[in-house]
Amino acid sequence: MRTTLLIAAIAVLGATVVTPTASSAPARLDWAPCPAGPLPTPDLECTTLEVPLDYRDPNGRRIDLTISRLPSKNPQKRRGVLLTNPGGPGPGGLDYPQLLKLFELPQDVLDTYDVIGLDPRGTGHSTPVACDFTPEQVARGNLPYPNGPADVLDQAERAKAQAKRCAESESGPLLPHITTANTARDMDRVRAALGESTVSYLGASYGTYLGAVYTELFPRRGDRFVLDSNLGAGGYDIEAMHGFARGMEDRFPDFAEFAAARPQYGLGTTPAQVTAKFHELAARLDRAPVAGITGSLFRGLTFEGLYSADLTALAENWQALDAGKAPDVPTTDDLDTLLSARFAVICGDSTWPRSVRSYQLDVEVNRLRYPLLGAAAANISACAYWPAPLEPRVRITDQGPSNVLMVQNQRDPGTPLANARTLRSALGDRARMVTVDQGGHGVYLFGTNRCANTAVTEFLVTGKQPSTDVLCAAETR
Known part of the structure; x- marks a missing residue:
């Protein structure tokens, strides 16, 4: 559920901030079975809520938000609602409460909250956006690996074409409003529509920044907030993109040791040999792709595989590619909407450099600093040609109640520890952070560490913060 580079490969605010009024009467919500999706959702019920497209014009155009609910069945223990977000940006989160239950969300949490899912604005069954990307644009993705300055120039033209296609699409007028700040405002409309004075939250990956923005915009409406696998304090800005390369360098040694200890994969018998195999395979696939997998996509495939706590599938995919066979890569439906919403949020949240030369320099610096992925993570994207954001980026501060628990793997490829620490520092005494000696992306439920899982469950159920x-020391099941 976390959006990866492979898919992408494919001051409190001032007077400009407009927030919903707390005195508005709750909207009427008519709950019904959820729309069909890839995951059966027998325990969920869904509804739709209208919200302003532009919160600066609250009586203007409206868009739909589709919401799901996994109701508590224990009225004596029910505390309130737990909003959730699985990450991204780009994917929906309507079925996420069901997924959390499948991953054994503890009964105490299910008793304490109605667990709420949401397809954020621009995604899924909410009012979606679509740039109508060509199949080639979808297949190439956002951040291909450049082998030199000429490749950056080539990517700049492609990125410019992507931005132009978005601006000229039917969704063009919506795109400037598909931002993290507006999604946080939507969350507060959901809170009000549910008749709740406060809301708790469980957000992963990009969802950590969304949660942090909510606590900044609505500090007194947050109850217990869990941020799992954390972006930096700037959200999905250029530093977060560069952070992918740092994260891969942090995590890759785990895979090199894993593969070296299993000679049946034929990838090398020492970590150094496995690392050499990575570079050899990337170069070979650039010359002769296998089943459409180029060297650039191989790097993305490896990056994605490092998200998992179980590295078996990644080793098997390397083995297949080494033998000239197609890897077992899952497909994702509706990549146009996913990529379009992703661009809208990432490009619309921050101001991005415009100079192609600055990206060429960053590519060469990061190629040396982070040899596995640095050049790709520093490459130019459509954000360089996106319109300027409509409002300043929300600055995360330490002003507000101490009600945030961060959980973070030490070797997370997608949201590296170094970036997570910037969010921890920005939140100050508002937060505590549980750091786990394990690799992969995702801690709570999706990880194997009982120490961290217990800390999160205890916080959600009792409010007890470390x-x-x-x-948390490394553990094995």
Whole structure:
């Protein structure tokens, strides 16, 4: 559920901030079975809520938000609602409460909250956006690996074409409003529509920044907030993109050791040999792709595989490509909407450099600093040609109640620890962070560490926050 580079490969605000009024009467919500999706959702019920497209014009155009609910069945223990977000940006989150239940969300949490899912604005069954990308644009993705300055120039032309296609699409007028700040405002409309004075939250990956923005815009309406696998304090800005390369360098040694210890894969018998195999395969696939997998996509495939706690599938895919066979890569439906919404949020949240030369320099610096992925993570994207954001980026501060628990793997490829620490610093005494000695993307439920899982469950159920930051030692099941 976390959007990866492979898919992408494919001051409190001032007077400009408009927030919903707390005195508005709750909207009427008519709950019904959820729309069909890839995951059966027998325990969920769904409804639709209208919200302003532009919160600066609350009486103007409206868009739809589709919401799901996994109701608590224990009225004596029910505390309120737990909004959730699985990450992205780009994917929907309507079925996420069901997925959390399948991953054994503890009964105490299910008793304490109605667990709420949401397809954020621009995605899924909410009012979607679509840039109508060509199949070639979808297949190429956002950040291909450049082998030199000429490749950056080539990518700049492609990125410019992507931005132009978005601007001229039917969704063009919506795109400037598909931002993290507006999604946080939508979350507060959901809270009000549910008749709740406060809301708790469980957000992963990009969802950590969304949660942090909500706590900044609505500090007194947050109850218990869990941020799992954290972006930096700037959200999905250029530093977060560069952070993919740092994260891969942090995580890759785990895979190199894993593959070296299993000679049946034929990838090398030492970590150094496995690392050499990575570079050899990338170069070979650039010369002769296998089943459409180029060297650039191989790097993205590897990056994506490092998200998992179980590295078996990644080793098997390397083995297949080494033998000239197609890897077992899952497909994702509706990539146009996913990529369009992703661009809208990432490009619309921050101001991006415009100079192609600055990207060429960053590519060469990061190629040396992070040899596995640095050049791709620093490459130019459509954000360089996107219209300027409609409002300043929300600055995360330490002003507000102490009600945030961060959980973070030490070796997370997608949201590296170094970036997570910037969010921890920005939140100050509002937060505590539980750091886990394990690799992969995702801690709570999706990880194997009982120390961290217990800390999150206890916080959600009782509100007990660690008195200091915590380091959870490595564990195996």
